[in-house]
Amino acid sequence: MRYESPTTAKAAVDLLSKEKGKAYVLAGGTDLLVRLRMDMIEPDLMVDIKNIPAMNDIKKTPNGGFKIGAAVSGAKLGANKAISKAWPGVVEATNLIGSDQIQGRCTMVGNLCNASPAADSVPAMIAAGAKANIVGKKRRTVPVEDIVTGPGKTALAKGELIEAITLPKKAPKSGDAYLRFIPRTEMDIAVVGAAVSLTLKKGVVEKARVALGAVAATPLLVKEAADAIIGTSLDDEALEALGAACSAACKPIDDKRGTVEYRVKVAGVLAQRAAKIAYERAGGK
Numbered sequence: 001m002r003y004e005s006p007t008t009a010k011a012a013v014d015l016l017s018k019e020k021g022k023a024y025v026l027a028g029g030t031d032l033l034v035r036l037r038m039d040m041i042e043p044d045l046m047v048d049i050k051n052i053p054a055m056n057d058i059k060k061t062p063n064g065g066f067k068i069g070a071a072v073s074g075a076k077l078g079a080n081k082a083i084s085k086a087w088p089g090v091v092e093a094t095n096l097i098g099s100d101q102i103q104g105r106c107t108m109v110g111n112l113c114n115a116s117p118a119a120d121s122v123p124a125m126i127a128a129g130a131k132a133n134i135v136g137k138k139r140r141t142v143p144v145e146d147i148v149t150g151p152g153k154t155a156l157a158k159g160e161l162i163e164a165i166t167l168p169k170k171a172p173k174s175g176d177a178y179l180r181f182i183p184r185t186e187m188d189i190a191v192v193g194a195a196v197s198l199t200l201k202k203g204v205v206e207k208a209r210v211a212l213g214a215v216a217a218t219p220l221l222v223k224e225a226a227d228a229i230i231g232t233s234l235d236d237e238a239l240e241a242l243g244a245a246c247s248a249a250c251k252p253i254d255d256k257r258g259t260v261e262y263r264v265k266v267a268g269v270l271a272q273r274a275a276k277i278a279y280e281r282a283g284g285k
Ligand SMILES: Cc1cc2nc3c(=O)[nH]c(=O)nc-3n(C[C@H](O)[C@H](O)[C@H](O)COP(=O)(O)OP(=O)(O)OC[C@H]3O[C@@H](n4cnc5c(N)ncnc54)[C@H](O)[C@@H]3O)c2cc1C
Pocket: 024, 025, 026, 027, 028, 029, 030, 031, 032, 033, 034, 049, 070, 096, 097, 098, 099, 102, 105, 106, 107, 108, 109, 110, 111, 112, 113, 114, 118, 119, 120, 121, 156, 160, 161, 162, 163, 187, 188, 189, 190
């Protein structure tokens, strides 16, 4: 296996596109190195992106959003006060990944590209309207909800990698939140994850995005759930409709962490709780 550590995105793209065997991008390695050690993968080439300066930066975008480089660790993201203030749900979701040791290495983009249906940061990014900036032969920008196409599968073509995630400008009177349910208090995989982002106008929900994790083959953007709370002040009836829409969208599996019925029920409850937190963060009472 060849290990390369380029210092530009262009060099990384060249290496990935020219390799005839199996090539992998290496970010924090907290998924990839585990799979390597378990003999689940046999790479011919690993392209480490941590020495690409632009991929280690968090920058404000000209329109007031944020560009988070693909090699930025969970710990570095959590230490950024401006993002934590604007998008607390995204930061909290990313900071739920693993332990302190994992936080020092893991990235949002690695979490996304590992393409686990239960990845914690992904529903929060989707709810926030995050976009993936892809580099390859051409540059393209893709909404995060379109990246994962199935368990372990992404929409990235050979020679493509994600350079950064962009988060939009936080609108006034808006808030986001992510909650997950795990059987233990930490270091476990989500049985269900739920993220809500919303914007208020005079206490009424004007815009909303609701996303779920671990309840289908891919993380889900649930439009019906957002529609259930838009135009309401998140009263009990709206919350009931939100929960029902989330439960209806689930297509989960039975496994040792939870049955289908359990996941369907918990998805509705967690989404309601996340919506209440997002509403309060947006200044709703
Ligand atoms: C002990 C432990 C606890 C964990 N706990 C959690 C948890 O609570 N919640 C959770 O969601 N996950 C958890 N994970 C899984 C893992 O830590 C996360 O998925 C993490 O975010 C992966 O990021 P990474 O940078 O380490 O990715 P890597 O391992 O470097 O890469 C993961 C995958 O993404 C690809 N990739 C990485 N960067 C790019 C890029 N820029 N462009 C294209 N492809 C790319 C890689 O080729 C690989 O296929 C845990 C893992 C461990 C070992």
